[in-house]
Amino acid sequence: MPDRTNRQFRLAARPAGLPKPTDWELTTESVPAPREGEVLIQVLYVSIDPAMRHWMNEGRSYTEPVQIGDVMRAGTVGCVIESRNRNFRVGDCVVGGQGVQLFAISSGRGLRKVDPALAPLPAYLGGLGVTGLTAFFGLLEVGRARAGDTVVVSAAAGAVGSVVGQLAKIGGSRAVGIAGGRDKCAYLLDIGFDAAIDYKSENVEQALDEHCPHGIDVYFDNVGGDILDSALAQLARGARVVLCGAISQYNLTTAVRGPTNYLSLLFSRARMEGFVTSDYKERYEAAIQKLARWRAEGRLQLREDIVDGLEAFPETLLRLFRGENTGKLMLKVAEV
Amino acid sequence: MPDRTNRQFRLAARPAGLPKPTDWELTTESVPAPREGEVLIQVLYVSIDPAMRHWMNEGRSYTEPVQIGDVMRAGTVGCVIESRNRNFRVGDCVVGGQGVQLFAISSGRGLRKVDPALAPLPAYLGGLGVTGLTAFFGLLEVGRARAGDTVVVSAAAGAVGSVVGQLAKIGGSRAVGIAGGRDKCAYLLDIGFDAAIDYKSENVEQALDEHCPHGIDVYFDNVGGDILDSALAQLARGARVVLCGAISQYNLTTAVRGPTNYLSLLFSRARMEGFVTSDYKERYEAAIQKLARWRAEGRLQLREDIVDGLEAFPETLLRLFRGENTGKLMLKVAEV
Numbered sequence: 221m222p223d224r225t226n227r228q229f230r231l232a233a234r235p236a237g238l239p240k241p242t243d244w245e246l247t248t249e250s251v252p253a254p255r256e257g258e259v260l261i262q263v264l265y266v267s268i269d270p271a272m273r274h275w276m277n278e279g280r281s282y283t284e285p286v287q288i289g290d291v292m293r294a295g296t297v298g299c300v301i302e303s304r305n306r307n308f309r310v311g312d313c314v315v316g317g318q319g320v321q322l323f324a325i326s327s328g329r330g331l332r333k334v335d336p337a338l339a340p341l342p343a344y345l346g347g348l349g350v351t352g353l354t355a356f357f358g359l360l361e362v363g364r365a366r367a368g369d370t371v372v373v374s375a376a377a378g379a380v381g382s383v384v385g386q387l388a389k390i391g392g393s394r395a396v397g398i399a400g401g402r403d404k405c406a407y408l409l410d411i412g413f414d415a416a417i418d419y420k421s422e423n424v425e426q427a428l429d430e431h432c433p434h435g436i437d438v439y440f441d442n443v444g445g446d447i448l449d450s451a452l453a454q455l456a457r458g459a460r461v462v463l464c465g466a467i468s469q470y471n472l473t474t475a476v477r478g479p480t481n482y483l484s485l486l487f488s489r490a491r492m493e494g495f496v497t498s499d500y501k502e503r504y505e506a507a508i509q510k511l512a513r514w515r516a517e518g519r520l521q522l523r524e525d526i527v528d529g530l531e532a533f534p535e536t537l538l539r540l541f542r543g544e545n546t547g548k549l550m551l552k553v554a555e556v
Numbered sequence: 557m558p559d560r561t562n563r564q565f566r567l568a569a570r571p572a573g574l575p576k577p578t579d580w581e582l583t584t585e586s587v588p589a590p591r592e593g594e595v596l597i598q599v600l601y602v603s604i605d606p607a608m609r610h611w612m613n614e615g616r617s618y619t620e621p622v623q624i625g626d627v628m629r630a631g632t633v634g635c636v637i638e639s640r641n642r643n644f645r646v647g648d649c650v651v652g653g654q655g656v657q658l659f660a661i662s663s664g665r666g667l668r669k670v671d672p673a674l675a676p677l678p679a680y681l682g683g684l685g686v687t688g689l690t691a692f693f694g695l696l697e698v699g700r701a702r703a704g705d706t707v708v709v710s711a712a713a714g715a716v717g718s719v720v721g722q723l724a725k726i727g728g729s730r731a732v733g734i735a736g737g738r739d740k741c742a743y744l745l746d747i748g749f750d751a752a753i754d755y756k757s758e759n760v761e762q763a764l765d766e767h768c769p770h771g772i773d774v775y776f777d778n779v780g781g782d783i784l785d786s787a788l789a790q791l792a793r794g795a796r797v798v799l800c801g802a803i804s805q806y807n808l809t810t811a812v813r814g815p816t817n818y819l820s821l822l823f824s825r826a827r828m829e830g831f832v833t834s835d836y837k838e839r840y841e842a843a844i845q846k847l848a849r850w851r852a853e854g855r856l857q858l859r860e861d862i863v864d865g866l867e868a869f870p871e872t873l874l875r876l877f878r879g880e881n882t883g884k885l886m887l888k889v890a891e892v
Contacts, residue, residue, distance in 0.1 A: 449814075463822045478785075478814030486799045486830030493829075494822030 224251040228291045228321035229533050235276055238541060243276070244292075244534050251323040253302065259331075260302040261314060261324050264556050265526070267295035267345040268536050268549040269379075270442075270465050283496075291319040292533075295350055297334070297341045298324070308333070315344050320533050322553055332504070338512050341556065346548035347383050347522035348511050354464060354497040355383035356507045359440060360391070362495045363462040367392030369437035370456070372428065374447050376413065377404035379548035380464060383511075384440045385413045386520050393438070396431045398424060398447055400543050407546070411521045425450040432456075435488075440464060445477060452481035461485070461492035523547030560587040564627045564657035565869050571612055574877060579612070580628070580870050587659040589638065595667075596638040597650060597660050600892055601862070603631035603681040604872050604885040605715075606778075606801050619832075628656040628869075631686055633670070633677045644669070651680050656869050658889055668840070674848050677892065682884035683719050683858035684847050690800060690833045691719035692843045695776060696727070698831045699798040703728030705773035706792070708764065710783050712749065713740035715884035716800060720776045721749045722856050729774070732767045734760060734783060736879050743882070747857045761786040768792075771824075776800060781813060788817035797821070797828035859883030 225248060232245040254260045275286045275293050286293050296318040300308045305328045308314070316331040318324035334344045346352065358380075359365050371388035375381045376397025388395040389412050396415045397408040405416035415431040417424055424447055428436065435456025441448050442465045452461070485492055500507075514520035525545045527536045530553045540549050561584060568581040590596045611622045611629050622629050632654040636644045641664045644650070652667040654660035670680045682688065694716075695701050707724035711717045712733025724731040725748050732751045733744040741752035751767040753760055760783055764772065771792030777784050778801045788797070821828055836843075850856035861881045863872045866889045876885050 444819075463819070465822070476816050476819060478816040478818050480812050480814040482814050482818070482828070483780075483799070483812060483830070485828060486801070486832070489829075489831050489835060491827050491829035492818070492821060493825075493827035494819075495825050496822075499825060 224323070225249075226251045226321055226323045227530055228319070229530070230291055231276060231286050231288055233288065234278060239273070239276065239534065239537060241534055246531070252325060254304045254325055256304050258325050258327055259300050259305050259308045261296075261298040261316070261318055261326055261331075262301045262554055263296045263298040263318050263322055263324060264552070264554050265297045265342055265345055266320055266530070266533070266551040266553055267349070267351075268527075268533075268540055268545075268551065269295065269351075270540060272537060273541070291321050293317060294320045295345055296324075297344050297349075313341060313344075315349060320530065320551075322530060339515060342524045342526060342548070342550060342552075343515070343522055345550050346379055346524055347515060347520060348508050350497055351379040351548055352383050352511045352522075353500065353504060353507055355380050355387055355440075356511065357497060357500045357503075358462045358464050358495060359384050359387050359438065361500070362493050363438040363440060363460045365391055365393050365438045369393040370396065370432045370434060371438045371440065372396045372398065372432065372436045372451055373440040373442070374398045374451070375442035375465075375543075376416070377407050377546065378442060379545075381440070381442055382408070382411060382523065382547065383520065386411055386514075388438075389413075390514060390519055394432075396428070404546070407523075419447060425453055428454045435459065438462065444479075448479050449481045452479055452484040455484055455488040455490045457488050457490070459488055459490035461490065463492060463494040525549045526552050528552050560659070561585075562587045562657055562659045563866055564655070565866070566627055567612060567622050567624055569624065570614060575609070575612065575870065575873060577870050582867070588661060590640045590661055592640050594661050594663055595636045595641050595644045597632075597634040597652070597654055597662055597667075598637045598890055599632045599634040599654050599658055599660060600888070600890050601633045601678055601681055602656055602866070602869070602887040602889055603685070603687075604863075604869075604876055604881075604887065605631065605687075606876065608873060609877070629653060630656045631681055632660075633680050633685075634660070649677060649680075651685060656866065656887075658866060675851060678860045678862060678884070678886060678888075679851070679858055681886050682715055682860050683851060683856060684844050686833055687715040687884055688719050688847045688858075689836065689840060689843055691716050691723055691776075692847065693833060693836045693839075694798045694800050694831060695720050695723050695774065697836070698829050699774040699776060699796045701727055701729050701774045705729040706732065706768045706770060707774045707776065708732045708734065708768065708772045708787055709776040709778070710734045710787070711778035711801075711879075712752070713743050713882065714778060715881075717776070717778055718744070718747060718859065718883065719856065722747055722850075724774075725749075726850060726855055730768075732764070740882070743859075755783060761789055764790045771795065774798065780815075784815050785817045788815055788820040791820055791824040791826045793824050793826070795824055795826035797826065799828060799830040861885045862888050864888050 230245045235243045300312040314331045371393045373381045373384040377399040385395040397413045398417045408416040417427040439451040440462045525547045566581045571579045636648040650667045707729045709720040713735040721731040733749045734753045744752035753763040775787040776798045
């Protein structure tokens with residue numbers, strides 16, 4: 221009989237600014253048995269995502285906030301270890317939102333079976349998971365990137381950004397990435413970006429002007445702030461600005477800074493549009509098949525940054541906000 | 557032989573903030589005879605528009621800036637008084653961009669003949685001119701307003717805003733207008749708006765919450781600033797924010813203030829999009845026929861604020877920025 225003690229990170233306080241250790245409570249409890257219709261999942265990998273910072277805030281967002289005392293919400297890959305649900309069998313690998321914990325009961329709602337033969341399990345939290353799907357639908361549906369377009373993406377060495385740039389190339393666009401530091405920029409060129417801009421050492425607006433001589437057709441924004449403004453200043457006519465996130469603004473204790481150059485949308489007949497990946501749920505499977513094929517063909521390189529142990533959660537989340545991760549960040553919380 | 561002395565307002569200096577009298581030079585010159593292919597136009601009405609403030613600035617906009625020493629750009633209605641162009645006859649009434657002056661030579665390019673029997677000439681600078689066309693294409697094409705939508709418009713008692721609200725009603729939407737002062741709000745209710753919010757005496761965000769219980773589907777923005785932020789906070793899912801202008805920001809000597817609540821676009825899966833009316837030129841005639849029919853049926857009420865005399869130009873432009881006009885502002889510069 222394996223260890224059936226559950227450990228969980230629960231939200232203890234709503235943070236102001238960056239989450240502090242005291243904003244979390246690590247709890248221990250026994251694992252209940254599934255009731256009729258339920259499955260018991262052992263979590264294997266926990267996804268660490270910028271959106272987590274949103275979920276910790278009270279108030280209006282695209283989803284309900286995590287309540288004080290609740291297990292922190294997170295995307296997970298796990299394994300069904302007991303089943304009283306006819307749709308799932310022991311041994312099934314499933315993606316879901318089981319949260320930052322070792323075990324979880326699920327009714328099956330929101331669970332998606334994944335095939336460990338098609339790709340290693342961590343890929344299903346990365347390029348073949350919500351991360352990759354965010355890049356896919358954001359770039360192709362919201363951004364309508366087409367062959368010949370110039371696509372610019374910020375946080376380009378991050379989990380979503382690196383897929384955006386590679387999908388842009390697969391679709392025949394020119395891909396320009398913005399990232400912080402020489403190593404990240406070298407990585408972008410390695411995986412096929414046409415140009416990489418180091419925002420820590422370059423003037424982003426001048427560099428965009430140089431690398432996008434015909435302006436920016438699609439700007440995929442993960443960061444907000446000054447970089448969004450620099451991109452707005454360089455839009456081509458009819459450009460699409462895809463709002464995916466604003467990591468520069470998530471931990472501010474001051475007001476969010478709106479994009480000063482927003483009137484460029486007017487002059488450029490351009491649009492700025494937000495989206496939420498889960499709105500495309502019915503098209504996930506078809507998109508994952510494409511992403512998996514490009515991965516298998518070597519056209520889509522996925523990089524994961526896997527940290528060992530549930531206890532590393534608070535510090536690992538901070539690494540994300542400090543931009544220290546290389547590739548899709550996740551925790552490995554059980555031996556696979 | 558009528559007086560053929562031309563008088564013209566030329567840009568003397570690029571203003572910082574509101575245009576000062578010294579930013580203009582009033583010049584006098586004789587009117588040249590048209591050459592082969594040209595017509596001579598006597599200007600009758602000069603349109604006074606917020607966009608003029610943009611045209612006075614150096615740098616990137618949706619059109620070239622007016623150069624120092626040039627006649628100030630303006631939409632006009634005039635009358636052909638000499639013609640050496642086979643497409644125009646003496647007596648033709650024409651809309652064009654003849655600028656802030658009494659007479660102008662034109663090659664015919666950019667001139668549109670209008671029918672004084674269909675509507676009085678000032679209407680062709682207002683509801684049946686670029687003003688009405690801006691409302692029409694902005695609301696219906698960019699904003700995609702549909703029956704049942706809640707449409708909110710700022711500067712709603714202004715030339716564009718008042719048409720936006722009435723077109724929303726004609727299309728079966730709910731129309732909520734934001735304007736400054738009790739008289740303007742009373743006017744909005746008079747012409748059929750469902751609700752009017754006085755931004756000078758009400759909390760706009762609370763009032764929007766009250767008048768838009770299902771959120772805002774289309775927000776047509778003429779002002780920017782705080783009011784744009786209040787509207788962003790109240791967007792319905794899938795909302796469209798139409799950027800038509802930002803009169804609150806045009807005369808600032810400080811940086812434009814970007815919309816702090818822009819991330820609401822993300823949560824609401826909404827878009828903010830700019831447009832330039834002249835991109836729809838090929839569809840002007842069909843739209844004007846519709847607008848004229850609605851006007852004739854009494855469903856579209858147009859109000860003009862007509863000021864006498866070319867010399868009133870500098871002060872009249874300031875009235876626009878002080879929000880003192882009621883309806884479409886224009887100068888009458890010749891006896892009709």
